[in-house]
Amino acid sequence: MSGRSMLSNLAVAKYANAIRSAPRSVICNRALLISSLLYALSAIPMTWDQGSSSVVPSLPGFQNHFSITSGANPEQIRNFVSLVYIGYSVGAALSFFINDNIGRLQSYRLYVAIWSIGQIIAITTPNVAGLYAARIVSGIGIGALSVSGPMSLAEIAPTEIRGLLTSWYVVAMGLSLFTSIFCVYGIYLHVAVGRIQYQIAFFAPVIFMALCLFCTYGFSEESPRWLMMVGKKEQALTVLARLRGLPLDHPRVQQEIVDIDASVRSLGGEERPTFLALAKETFTKKTNLRRLQQTVVSYALAQLSGANSITxxxxxxxxxxxxxxxxxxxxxxxxxxxxxxxxxxxxxxxxFIDALGRRNSLFIGTALQAISDIYIGAFVKCQQDGSVSTAASQGAIAMLFVHAFGYAVGLLTLPYVFGGELWPNHIRSFGGALSQTFHWLFIYAMKFSVPSLLKETDDWGAFIFFASWCLISLVYVFFCVPEVAGLSVEEIEEVFKGSWFNAYKRSKAAIWQGVEDQELARNTSTKNNLVETEWEVPLAASAEKESKGAATM
Structure with a gap:
């Protein structure tokens, strides 16, 4: 691949071209940008918790109140760090039943409220038992937000910048992570020892999310797709027009609402599939079972590489x-x-990801993780056996950062990017909730077991353990992970009809399935023709209401 070709494949280049080609009002309008920002900020509770929980046990006020002698002792902080993920898994599972029943906006408000209650319990609890209960309650809200936030962003975003707006969620995660840690750092330096130290760290994000929740009233829009699912077609049309910054009768708005209607009809319309029907299709259809296998294994390998445990x-x-x-x-x-x-x-x-492809990014990132794990493990073993140089010690610290870079390029991609791309539309919500539930339960198991792993392997063996799983991941990626960048849902379906262990042969095969694309285009055109006439009355009625409203102003 030439350098010019690689540059043209970069996500940044694609987003720039998409923005230039799209109508200005579609890209730059208040309703879309504010709604996207508020949904993206639902990532803050998750990484604020992950960041602050890694350093709050080092605060003297926290240690004194909850009888912890050292925040550097993993045995003493394991319950505090890990129990929240039980709540994550419960929240992710329950979100499947809640999101489609009360809507995206109401779900957002409910989950933020649940998380805030957990934070308030943690602030006011007199003992460690109350703290653990608070961690689970907060986790329920966070787990549900981890499902609803990205989904809401994808549903309101125009196709030209869907990837860009969805990436706002990742940006919010990163900003919240290091902000929470430096917040605790400032507290440690400048706040007097006492309960107020950890209370500030727990309550600061509640104030911010309360402002976000307030802004959802009057400033944020509901998902047009959800409105169509519950039969509110005129409201869906009005909301979509606001999100695109275009009039109701604009051809783009009309075409997009027809496409949404066709998609909803293909899933059963307002009569949505039952839980049992979705479960049956997921677990009995070969291609869907293959998707489930890859998603579950991917989440497991990402955690077994040790990256989140290090955080x-x-x-x-x-x-x-x-x-x-x-x-x-x-x-x-x-x-x-x-x-x-x-x-x-x-x-x-x-x-990296778009320029190099999913598989190449995974190979590079996972190899970097394995190398850094081996170096750190060997360094710790040598340090235990005798003195080591200052340069070697600084190199081991640097390898923690190399490990983080490798994870971002590689195994972070495997579950999060693939998990969103693989599921077909009609079982995406079910598959996403199922895989996220497993994801959080597995993280709980990993983070609870890390102190025991360090103890039983004399510390250095834990890094060799992580490196071994990185090497296993390389083998798994080569044989079982297909390259799906640029493939449609139908082409991905063809890829997963093959054997579990020939992904390296089939990765590029489906890209040339031009017939599949033509068939998809014909089916879409047919659906549009079938439903277009049904929108003439709602469109005319909405336009008439709009003109009457303008006349009275």
């Missing part, structure tokens, strides 16, 4: 690699680690 136990890890640095140094390094993960995610999302 949550960063202070203990730094203390293992370079003991005696002090709390100030450890919290500061943790903040810089979160800051670097933010930029690594942006760099990989906009520069």
């Amino acid at each position: 949550s136990y960063f202070v203990p890890y730094v203390n293992i690699i370079s003991p005696g640095g002090g709390t100030t140094r450890n919290i500061f390094l943790s903040g810089m680690y979160g800051f670097s993960k933010f930029w690594f995610s942006l760099i990989s999302s906009f520069l």
Whole structure:
């Protein structure tokens, strides 16, 4: 692949071309930008919790109140770090039943409220039992938001910048992660020892999310797709027109609402499939079972690589690699680690994944993780056996950051990007909720077991354990993970009809399925012709209401 071709494949280049070709009002209008921003900010509770929970145990006020002697001792903080993920899994599972029943906006408000209640319980609880209960309650809200936020963004975004607006969620995650850690760093330096230290860290994001929740009244729009699903067709048309910044009778608005209607009809219209019907299709159809296998294994491998464990136990890890640095140094390094993960995610999302392809990005990123794990493991073993140089110690710290970069380029892609691309439309919500539920339960298991893993393997063995799984991931990617960049849903279906272990042969085969694209175009055209006449009355009625409203002003 030539350098020019690679540059043209970059996400940044694609977004720039899409923005130039789209009508200005579609890209730059208040309703779309504010709604997208508010939905994207639903990522804040998740990474604020992940970042702050990794360093809050180092605050003297937290240690005194909850009888913790050291925030660098993984055995003492494991319940605090891991229990929240039980709530994550429950929230992700319940979101499947709630999102489609009360709508995207009401779900957003409900989940933020649940998370806020958990934070308030954590602030006011007199003992550690209440703290653990608060962690689970907060996790329920966060887990549900992790499903509804990206889904809402995808449903309101115009096709030209759907990927760009969806990436706002990732940006919000990164900003929240390092902001939370530096918030705790500032608290440690400038707030007197007492309960107020951890209470500030827990309550600060509640204030911000309360402002976001308030802004959803009057400033944010409901998903037109959900409105169509519940039979509110005229309201869906009006909302879509506002999101596109175009009049109701504009050809683009009419075509898009017809496409949404056709999509909803293909899923059964207002008579949506039952839970049992969706489960049956997911677990009995060969191609869907193949999707489930890849999604579940992908989530597991991403966690077994150790990246998220390093984020949550960063202070203990730094203390293992370079003991005696002090709390100030450890919290500061943790903040810089979160800051670097933010930029690594942006760099990989906009520069690596689309230019190199999914498989190549996975090979590069996973190899970097394996190399850094092996180096750190060997360093810790040598350090235990005798003295090591200062340069080697600094190199081991640097390898934690190399590990983060490798994860952003590689295994972070595997579950999150593939998980959104693989599922067909009619079972996407069910498949997404199912895989996310497994994802959070597996993270809970990993983060709860890390202290025991470190203890039983004399610390250095844990890094070799992570490196081994990175090598297994390389083998799995080569044989089982197809290249799906640029493929339609129908082409991905063809890819998954093959054997589980010949992805390296079939990765490019479906790209040349031109017949499939033509068939898809014919089917779409047929659906449009069937439903277009049904929109003449709603369009005329909406236009008449609009003209009457203008006459009375």
